[in-house]
Amino acid sequence: MDDLIQMVVAKYNYWIYTTLMMIGLYAMIAKNNLVKKIVGMSIFQTAIILFYVSTGAKKGATIPIIEHAHGAGTHMVHAVDYINPLPHVLMLTAIVVAVATLGVALALAIRVYDRYKTLEEDEILAQISEK
Amino acid sequence: MKIIALISVILAGALLVYATVDFPAWADPASPASTHLSPHFIEKTMEETSVPNIVTAVLADYRSYDTMYETTVIFAAGVACFLLLRIPRRKEPGERLYRHVLTGVTVRVKEGAKLPPSDDFERIDTLWTPPDLIIKTICRLLIPFIQLFGLYVIAHGHHSPGGGFQGGVILGASIIMLAISHDLRTAVQRMREKVDVLLSAAGVFIYAGTGALCVLLGLNFLDYSALASVLYVDPVTARSHGILIVEIGVGIAVMATIIWIYNNVSSGGKYDEGL
Numbered sequence: 001m002d003d004l005i006q007m008v009v010a011k012y013n014y015w016i017y018t019t020l021m022m023i024g025l026y027a028m029i030a031k032n033n034l035v036k037k038i039v040g041m042s043i044f045q046t047a048i049i050l051f052y053v054s055t056g057a058k059k060g061a062t063i064p065i066i067e068h069a070h071g072a073g074t075h076m077v078h079a080v081d082y083i084n085p086l087p088h089v090l091m092l093t094a095i096v097v098a099v100a101t102l103g104v105a106l107a108l109a110i111r112v113y114d115r116y117k118t119l120e121e122d123e124i125l126a127q128i129s130e131k
Numbered sequence: 132m133k134i135i136a137l138i139s140v141i142l143a144g145a146l147l148v149y150a151t152v153d154f155p156a157w158a159d160p161a162s163p164a165s166t167h168l169s170p171h172f173i174e175k176t177m178e179e180t181s182v183p184n185i186v187t188a189v190l191a192d193y194r195s196y197d198t199m200y201e202t203t204v205i206f207a208a209g210v211a212c213f214l215l216l217r218i219p220r221r222k223e224p225g226e227r228l229y230r231h232v233l234t235g236v237t238v239r240v241k242e243g244a245k246l247p248p249s250d251d252f253e254r255i256d257t258l259w260t261p262p263d264l265i266i267k268t269i270c271r272l273l274i275p276f277i278q279l280f281g282l283y284v285i286a287h288g289h290h291s292p293g294g295g296f297q298g299g300v301i302l303g304a305s306i307i308m309l310a311i312s313h314d315l316r317t318a319v320q321r322m323r324e325k326v327d328v329l330l331s332a333a334g335v336f337i338y339a340g341t342g343a344l345c346v347l348l349g350l351n352f353l354d355y356s357a358l359a360s361v362l363y364v365d366p367v368t369a370r371s372h373g374i375l376i377v378e379i380g381v382g383i384a385v386m387a388t389i390i391w392i393y394n395n396v397s398s399g400g401k402y403d404e405g406l
Contacts, residue, residue: 010156015148022144030136057158058165064185065291066177077177079170080160085185086169089194092186093201096296096385100208103392107215110399 013054020047034112034119038105045098049091056087064088180370187288191295191374191381195353198377199338202384206335209388213328216400230255254316256403262313270312277305285382289371295378299385306390315398318390324402327391334384338377345373353377 020043027040064085066077109119116124155162172189182188190198229238229252237255240246278301285298310318342353350357355373356366364372394402 007152010159011151011154013157014151014154018144018147018151021147022140025143026136026140029140030133054157055162055164058160059158061160063292064173066173066183066185070183077174079165079173082173082185084165084169085172085189087164088186089189092190092294092296093198096300097201097204097208099300100205100388100392103396104208104211104215106396107212107392110396111215114399 014051017047017051017054020044020050032121034109034121037121038102038109041105042098042102045094049094049098052087052091052094056084058083179367180374181367182289182371182374184289184291184293186292187294187374187378191377192355192370195342195377198381199335199342199353202335202338202381205388206331206384209327209331209391212392212395216395218400228255228257228259229253230259235261256316258403259314266312270308274305274309277308278302281305281382281386285378286375288378289375295381296385298378299382300389302382302386303389303393306386307393310393310397315394315402319394319402322390324391324394327387327394330387331384331391334380334382334387337380337383341373341376341380 024040024042024044024047027043028037031037031040058080061081061083064082066082068075112124113119116127118124118127155164159165172185172193176182176185176188180188180192182192226242227240229240229246230236231238232251232253238246238252246252281298281301283298284293284301285295288294288298306318306322309321341355341358344361345354345357346352348357348360355370357369358373359366359369362369362372
């Protein structure tokens, strides 16, 4: 029992992100409306971003900005005291790129609506197969 | 169809949860992600680049290639929205509507006729709705401070959380706020489409140009210590300054592209009423 509780405490963050990812993936596959698919894509991206950021965490460490950096003389910087900056760098750019790609996805949805007057996938497919 | 989707999603989720058994525990200091490269970044950033914020240093110096192409991706997304949506030469409607700002009287101008040149009239569309006075006033008061904060976030990225991406998004949001609280025409008047395009290209150009300058000065692409001879500082400080230059470029590109995407998406490429 103790082992199980320890595992839950140590891993529950990954399970939350997996759940979020499953919600996003299900929306992308099963939803009929294109905007709902785009929302699913955003949820999926959020899950990945959260996963990366959580891999950077370290117990007892602070944000990756060196304290008393200038003007306090030289002092040793220990890697244990600061969380891993690398996932933060990757996700910082990923968030802005996610916004930009969301814009492109919405632009495509607008074009599809202009052409077919609907955003429902089955109606679009029916209109395509009619031709 | 939905059943198949549900089953495959649950299978994928179960596989991932099964894989987490082998993962390092959350916030474990000895996890593989925190043991190979990141100690070097944390311990050496200060002496190599003189930037206390390690995220900024890694973003714009150690991984500057990555960031340059991220900026290019954002620029490309802006161009893609423009190409997909923008209606190049829209036919002007024969009748145009002008609203007298002080009295609120709307004037209908027939085709070919002209309004006497005056600042009291603003061009409106048929769908025009009067903006709310409270929202308008609050936004007018807030927008300068939001922009000031955006500039602070860019300029202070070396010492506190911040940098080009975050500051650029805040600056872009201030113009989008103007577009939402007033109307898109007002925002486009402040920030014309041509300015958007030029700025988003100029931001990427500043970034790549800094890298090319380093090559011209005899070192590798984006090795900012080459800038020491131009900026008259020692190579470590030159790397710090080089990071600031490219962050400014990123900020300009992100700001302009966010506004550009918003303008195109919200008005369907017509640049009239917007939302």
